[in-house]
Amino acid sequence: MRTSTAARLSLRTVALGYLVLLIGVPIVLILWRTFGEGVGTFLESIRTPAAISALNLSLLIVAITVPLNVVFGVGTALALVRGRFRGRGLIQAVVDLPFAVSPIVVGVSLILLWGSSGWFGGIENNLGVRVIFGLPGMVIATIFVTLPFVVREVEPVLHEIGTEQEQAASTLGASSAQTFWRITLPAIRWGLTYGVVLTIARALGEFGAVIMVSSGFPGVSQTLTLLVHSRYIDDHNTYGAYAAATLLMGLAVLTLLLMTLLDRKRSTT
Amino acid sequence: MITVTGARKNYGDFAALDDVTLDIPAGTLTALLGPSGSGKSTLLRSIAGLERLDAGSIVIGGRDVTGVAPQKRGIGFVFQHYAAFKHMTVRDNVAFGLSIRKRPKAEIAKKVDDLLEIVGLDGFQHRYPAQLSGGQRQRMALARALAVDPEVLLLDEPFGALDAKVRADLRQWLRRLHDEVHVTTVLVTHDQEEALDVADRIAVLNKGRIEQVGDPVSLYDRPANDFVMSFLGSVARLGGQLVRPHDIALERNRDRAVAADALTGTAGGVVESVVERVVRLGFEVRIDLRADSGQRFAAQVTRGQADVLGLQVGETVYARATHGPDAYELDPALAI
Ligand SMILES: Nc1ncnc2c1ncn2[C@@H]1O[C@H](COP(=O)(O)OP(=O)(O)OP(=O)(O)O)[C@@H](O)[C@H]1O
Numbered sequence: 227m228r229t230s231t232a233a234r235l236s237l238r239t240v241a242l243g244y245l246v247l248l249i250g251v252p253i254v255l256i257l258w259r260t261f262g263e264g265v266g267t268f269l270e271s272i273r274t275p276a277a278i279s280a281l282n283l284s285l286l287i288v289a290i291t292v293p294l295n296v297v298f299g300v301g302t303a304l305a306l307v308r309g310r311f312r313g314r315g316l317i318q319a320v321v322d323l324p325f326a327v328s329p330i331v332v333g334v335s336l337i338l339l340w341g342s343s344g345w346f347g348g349i350e351n352n353l354g355v356r357v358i359f360g361l362p363g364m365v366i367a368t369i370f371v372t373l374p375f376v377v378r379e380v381e382p383v384l385h386e387i388g389t390e391q392e393q394a395a396s397t398l399g400a401s402s403a404q405t406f407w408r409i410t411l412p413a414i415r416w417g418l419t420y421g422v423v424l425t426i427a428r429a430l431g432e433f434g435a436v437i438m439v440s441s442g443f444p445g446v447s448q449t450l451t452l453l454v455h456s457r458y459i460d461d462h463n464t465y466g467a468y469a470a471a472t473l474l475m476g477l478a479v480l481t482l483l484l485m486t487l488l489d490r491k492r493s494t495t
Numbered sequence: 496m497i498t499v500t501g502a503r504k505n506y507g508d509f510a511a512l513d514d515v516t517l518d519i520p521a522g523t524l525t526a527l528l529g530p531s532g533s534g535k536s537t538l539l540r541s542i543a544g545l546e547r548l549d550a551g552s553i554v555i556g557g558r559d560v561t562g563v564a565p566q567k568r569g570i571g572f573v574f575q576h577y578a579a580f581k582h583m584t585v586r587d588n589v590a591f592g593l594s595i596r597k598r599p600k601a602e603i604a605k606k607v608d609d610l611l612e613i614v615g616l617d618g619f620q621h622r623y624p625a626q627l628s629g630g631q632r633q634r635m636a637l638a639r640a641l642a643v644d645p646e647v648l649l650l651d652e653p654f655g656a657l658d659a660k661v662r663a664d665l666r667q668w669l670r671r672l673h674d675e676v677h678v679t680t681v682l683v684t685h686d687q688e689e690a691l692d693v694a695d696r697i698a699v700l701n702k703g704r705i706e707q708v709g710d711p712v713s714l715y716d717r718p719a720n721d722f723v724m725s726f727l728g729s730v731a732r733l734g735g736q737l738v739r740p741h742d743i744a745l746e747r748n749r750d751r752a753v754a755a756d757a758l759t760g761t762a763g764g765v766v767e768s769v770v771e772r773v774v775r776l777g778f779e780v781r782i783d784l785r786a787d788s789g790q791r792f793a794a795q796v797t798r799g800q801a802d803v804l805g806l807q808v809g810e811t812v813y814a815r816a817t818h819g820p821d822a823y824e825l826d827p828a829l830a831i
């Protein structure tokens with residue numbers, strides 16, 4: 227069926243209008259509120275000790291989460307694609323669970339498990355390591371919600387490349403480790419990159435799971451998202467909330483930009 | 496020299512290799528020929544160590560490699576779909592085995608350039624596999640396999656994914672390469688023409704068993720059984736006997752046909768048949784016939800013979816075999 231020019235145009239207008247209303251307007255509003263008071267005010271607001279600490283904590287959580295997710299994600303994807311073992315179906319389902327479960331539920335269940343009266347409460351009570359209401363808890367919560375990204379991005383790539391290249395490498399004398407580093411890893415690098423980018427974006431933006439397991443002290447245990455929340459709700463500092471939100475958004479845009487750049491590089495090689 | 500003894504490989508209760516014993520003499524180009532699913536790839540991959548045998552042994556160049564990993568078997572393997580390392584240039588692909596062996600850079604560079612020249616990819620060093628045609632990719636894969644000086648070269652339907660013309664060219668090229676390099680080569684194919692064309696020796700596989708091993712001529716002329724006979728070239732069934740279509744003589748005169756048949760003395764006798772169709776295939780002419788028993792078969796004659804006979808559709812001719820398969824008895828159960 228051929229759509230007429232008029233129909234096509236009005237379809238475009240509707241789609242565009244929808245996007246602008248749902249995504250464009252709120253973002254512009256925040257930017258407008260943030261920079262309406264001048265760049266200097268914005269910088270001041272994100273340079274307070276609490277803001278700097280929140281930024282650092284967010285980045286620290288990302289820095290811990292990403293390598294763990296890469297190792298676990300690639301390992302799991304390899305096992306799911308190449309392995310022939312019982313329970314594969316179960317793992318397949320479990321990997322997707324974080325997508326299905328609400329982050330707040332994740333937070334609650336982590337408290338049940340790791341809290342001082344939970345199953346693993348002994349760690350806190352005997353070893354003095356604070357999991358819930360400490361950094362470990364926030365990291366675990368973030369890992370939980372970001373777990374599927376690397377697995378799900380790498381898995382189809384592994385399927386697609388098959389095993390022949392690896393077998394060829396082995397007939398040429400490469401050990402399993404050499405084959406992994408020189409053949410498998412380069413072959414899945416784009417899938418892995420996407421998985422990492424998505425992990426970073428989600429880890430920066432996670433709120434529900436983290437708020438449950440953080441003690442939420444400004445300057446100590448607040449991530450950027452928690453900072454936005456507490457400035458707005460607790461401090462009634464709406465401007466500070468806009469400024470922190472803009473910073474958060476800036477990081478996300480940076481990540482997206484990175485992804486686009488990598489994408490362009492990918493299509494030229 | 497490769498010796499496979501009593502090789503067995505089961506997938507569940509399906510026997511992909513069923514007691515296979517095979518000698519592949521050093522320096523030969525041997526084809527493993529058989530229909531799809533006959534176990535050719537399984538046998539080749541077992542020789543390479545990519546598949547583990549359930550029973551039996553494999554000896555390469557006097558060394559028992561049955562339990563040895565593929566890395567240590569001294570083999571080169573070429574896959575049907577090239578298995579090119581997509582993220583590496585042609586040069587890095589070919590250099591892979593040598594760089595794993597940590598050879599000096601200069602030595603690697605020289606060897607890679609030499610090999611690329613041999614396989615006709617000179618000047619393609621810096622391309623990626625995606626920038627090569629299928630035939631070029633396969634030649635790159637061949638250079639990559641040869642770079643490590645393998646004791647044996649194993650090729651699994653290397654030209655299977657290419658079109659007919661490229662395929663025919665490449666197999667001639669492989670034959671010449673083999674005559675130069677003389678590495679013991681095993682080529683898997685399901686194409687009898689390819690096997691007859693390039694191989695010194697052919698092993699015919701069927702249902703995980705070796706049916707016959709020999710040079711192309713003896714396999715074609717003296718097939719050990721029906722299966723080998725029908726697999727290597729087309730056959731016609733003439734009076735209960737399998738005959739090559741070009742080994743059928745046609746006569747208009749019954750008495751002459753009987754007299755001639757008495758001299759050659761094949762089992763089929765003289766078969767009265769009716770011409771159903773005459774097809775000119777360039778120099779050759781195929782004549783589709785129906786015997787009085789209702790059996791249909793085809794005879795192949797030269798154009799000269801066809802002109803002399805001047806056969807028309809609906810006419811009656813007398814067919815006889817001029818050359819039966821020697822030392823070959825048809826399975827009585829199959830006779831009509
Ligand atoms: N991994 C496997 N699991 C189960 N069955 C298998 C497996 N690999 C091969 N087979 C079976 O073993 C038999 C022989 O397979 P093989 O690949 O050796 O055949 P082939 O002669 O190379 O056929 P083709 O010409 O189609 O490549 C086939 O019937 C196949 O279905």
Ligand SMILES: [Mg+2]
Pocket residue numbers: 535536537651652
């Ligand atoms: Mg095969």
